[in-house]
Amino acid sequence: MPRYLELIFNLPLQQAFTYRIDEKGEGCIGKRAAAPFGRRELTGFIIGETDTPPAFCMNRPSLTKGKAESASCTVKPLRRVVDKEPLFGRDEIELSAWIANYYLCSQGEALAVMLPTGRRGISYSGFSADELDRASSAPLSLSPEQEAALQAITGSQQIFYLFGITGSGKTEVFLRAAEHYLHAGKSVIYLVPEIALTVQTAFTIKQRFGTLAATFHSGMTGSERLSEWMRIKHGEARIVVGPRSAVFAPAQNLGLVIIDEEHDGSFKSGSTPRYHARQAAMRRAARCGAALVMGSATPSAEAWKLMAEGRIKRLDLTRRLSGGSPPEIKIVSLAHSGNCLTDELKTAIRETALAGRQTILFLNRRGFAYFYHCKECGYELLCKHCSVSLTWHKARGRAVCHYCGYQTFPPVACPDCGSVEAGFTGFGTEMIEEEVKRTFPDLRVRRLDTDSVQKKGALEEALSSFRAGGFDILLGTQMVAKGLNFPGVRLVGVVFADTGLHLPDFRAGERTFSLIVQVAGRAGRFFPDGKVLVQTLRPRDPIIAHACALNIEAFFKAELKQRQEQRFPPFTRLIHIVARSRDPGRADNAIHRLSALSEKLLPAGADILGPAECPLSIIAGNHRRHIILRGTDMALLHSAARRALTLYEEGKDARVYLEVDVDPVSLL
Ligand code: ADP
Ligand code: ZN
Ligand code: ZN
Numbered sequence: 164m165p166r167y168l169e170l171i172f173n174l175p176l177q178q179a180f181t182y183r184i185d186e187k188g189e190g191c192i193g194k195r196a197a198a199p200f201g202r203r204e205l206t207g208f209i210i211g212e213t214d215t216p217p218a219f220c221m222n223r224p225s226l227t228k229g230k231a232e233s234a235s236c237t238v239k240p241l242r243r244v245v246d247k248e249p250l251f252g253r254d255e256i257e258l259s260a261w262i263a264n265y266y267l268c269s270q271g272e273a274l275a276v277m278l279p280t281g282r283r284g285i286s287y288s289g290f291s292a293d294e295l296d297r298a299s300s301a302p303l304s305l306s307p308e309q310e311a312a313l314q315a316i317t318g319s320q321q322i323f324y325l326f327g328i329t330g331s332g333k334t335e336v337f338l339r340a341a342e343h344y345l346h347a348g349k350s351v352i353y354l355v356p357e358i359a360l361t362v363q364t365a366f367t368i369k370q371r372f373g374t375l376a377a378t379f380h381s382g383m384t385g386s387e388r389l390s391e392w393m394r395i396k397h398g399e400a401r402i403v404v405g406p407r408s409a410v411f412a413p414a415q416n417l418g419l420v421i422i423d424e425e426h427d428g429s430f431k432s433g434s435t436p437r438y439h440a441r442q443a444a445m446r447r448a449a450r451c452g453a454a455l456v457m458g459s460a461t462p463s464a465e466a467w468k469l470m471a472e473g474r475i476k477r478l479d480l481t482r483r484l485s486g487g488s489p490p491e492i493k494i495v496s497l498a499h500s501g502n503c504l505t506d507e508l509k510t511a512i513r514e515t516a517l518a519g520r521q522t523i524l525f526l527n528r529r530g531f532a533y534f535y536h537c538k539e540c541g542y543e544l545l546c547k548h549c550s551v552s553l554t555w556h557k558a559r560g561r562a563v564c565h566y567c568g569y570q571t572f573p574p575v576a577c578p579d580c581g582s583v584e585a586g587f588t589g590f591g592t593e594m595i596e597e598e599v600k601r602t603f604p605d606l607r608v609r610r611l612d613t614d615s616v617q618k619k620g621a622l623e624e625a626l627s628s629f630r631a632g633g634f635d636i637l638l639g640t641q642m643v644a645k646g647l648n649f650p651g652v653r654l655v656g657v658v659f660a661d662t663g664l665h666l667p668d669f670r671a672g673e674r675t676f677s678l679i680v681q682v683a684g685r686a687g688r689f690f691p692d693g694k695v696l697v698q699t700l701r702p703r704d705p706i707i708a709h710a711c712a713l714n715i716e717a718f719f720k721a722e723l724k725q726r727q728e729q730r731f732p733p734f735t736r737l738i739h740i741v742a743r744s745r746d747p748g749r750a751d752n753a754i755h756r757l758s759a760l761s762e763k764l765l766p767a768g769a770d771i772l773g774p775a776e777c778p779l780s781i782i783a784g785n786h787r788r789h790i791i792l793r794g795t796d797m798a799l800l801h802s803a804a805r806r807a808l809t810l811y812e813e814g815k816d817a818r819v820y821l822e823v824d825v826d827p828v829s830l831l
Pocket of ligand 1: 304305306309327328329330331332334335336484
């Protein structure tokens with residue numbers, strides 16, 4: 164007796180497809196299968212099985228949903244079932260439906276991102292035992308604040324926020340809470356930002372929980388992922404550590420979800436489905452009655468507002484437990500310095516070295532110089548394929564585009580008017596490295612950015628060498644800003660705090676604030692005399708001033724007031740839609756059409772920003788146009804957007820690609 168299986172595919176198609184299976188097809192739900200699809204063979208996900216043939220079907224793969232023209236059909240046979248045992252179950256199917264609905268993608272696209280079939284990433288090796296934190300040392304006795312937080316988290320299934328400066332012992336509370344739920348026979352998901360922190364936290368957790376721990380990170384091969392996945396599914400591993408996609412791990416009997424560094428941008432996916440791990444975690448925890456605890460020294464504006472409203476329970480950790488005190492933070496004006504390292508910063512570097520201690524210099528801009536400009540005619544050197552300036556990479560001898568990778572030799576004179584009064588200005592990490600080497604020929608400096616850590620293991624090698632005192636100055640981009648522990652560091656220099664402050668994005672201020680506070684947190688973690696110097700061209704900018712005063716209350720008071728006035732999140736919800744095409748006219752037409760369709764469907768009080776060119780109007784030869792749907796009721800906004808996108812599909816231009824981003828974190 165033939166059975167029928169219902170498959171969905173990782174394609175932007177809303178419907179499921181039915182296939183015939185001639186052997187016994189029992190227990191197929193949750194497995195992947197190879198199936199003919201048009202003239203191709205695709206791997207799909209089996210989400211349903213039945214004995215009765217589909218009521219409606221068409222010729223080639225039959226439609227089970229939607230209108231059917233005729234009842235006579237040939238249901239195609241499945242080629243083969245790929246998996247021996249199911250990868251996913253009812254819970255995952257249900258969660259994928261929620262993601263599809265919330266993030267406006269297909270259920271197949273959602274399921275694809277949830278399962279461990281991801282592509283291979285860059286490989287990162289682990290740290291060796293003595294290089295990492297002394298995490299396994301004698302059990303600490305918790306501070307009263309930590310104890311109170313732990314009692315709260317283990318006492319009820321609600322949402323908590325562990326709010327505390329770096330070094331206040333959040334990690335220890337997370338670990339104890341995890342222990343509690345593991346003892347109770349439940350499982351735990353522990354989410355961390357990408358790469359550096361994944362490796363560090365994974366190590367600590369492996370040390371503490373042994374084979375009970377499973378890890379996901381971007382360096383793993385597909386089969387490594389799959390075997391960790393199965394260990395979790397079988398309940399052998401009950402604490403899972405990983406970046407955003409670990410929120411989908413098939414943890415059985417979930418008791419607790421932890422989100423460390425909640426503010427971090429890597430929790431939001433940059434490709435379809437553009438989900439946020441925080442949102443997915445909230446949904447998962449609510450569904451299975453698990454507790455959820457997030458933590459950061461710099462919560463996102465969303466989390467801050469939820470705490471203020473009492474919808475998330477805030478737990479404060481106010482003291483540094485590692486002996487150090489909050490560092491002295493000082494603003495240094497770059498205005499009349501004429502150099503990217505002010506005398507004050509140079510003096511502090513020298514003093515730090517004389518005291519036998521280490522310095523971290525932070526600059527969120529790689530390359531040597533980033534802006535080619537002609538003083539005569541105003542010409543700017545832009546990428547051939549993008550609407551962005553090329554960055555001069557001196558070591559490579561090329562001007563490089565940071566968006567598409569295009570490189571060229573820089574012009575000797577202005578390509579427009581021939582003037583020699585043209586050249587690169589603005590400093591990047593490469594220039595600072597040169598400047599530091601020139602100023603301190605006796606000090607050892609290492610640069611850490613995506614240019615310098617291309618090789619496998621280079622990042623870990625550099626970090627552990629720095630930890631061991633192998634060099635004096637660590638110079639880097641945001642790679643050095645995340646929660647790494649470096650006991651020898653006394654001085655942190657923020658070379659230029661203003662980068663990113665004036666990007667045309669409503670989160671620019673929040674990001675700048677959080678970055679400065681996070682970087683400042685690196686100094687004096689273990690010693691009382693930490694020092695932070697923040698160089699800026701705008702010493703009186705309130706965002707920079709609040710960051711340097713570590714005054715998060717004041718920052719959010721001003722920031723939230725402004726967001727409310729300008730009707731931006733967290734006071735409204737946004738759906739960002741970008742139309743991109745090689746042909747600017749097509750992108751224009753598409754976005755205007757979508758805008759007109761949306762306008763008619765929007766609920767009262769909602770509005771549309773745009774249509775307009777995106778701030779990054781061309782990337783890799785694609786012209787980008789966008790609209791932003793804005794409203795206060797997400798459910799209403801959702802249904803308007805879904806309707807508009809469906810209508811748009813009917814007459815769509817196949818040469819325009821749409822990116823749909825619900826709750827965007829960036830509008831560039
Ligand atoms: P956070 O995650 O808030 O940045 P960590 O949990 O990494 O802070 O703790 C910072 C340091 O303080 C670590 O070296 C940790 O071992 C130490 N620490 C944490 N809790 C305690 C405690 N109760 N007593 C003493 N030291 C502690
Ligand atoms: Zn010129
Ligand atoms: Zn480019």
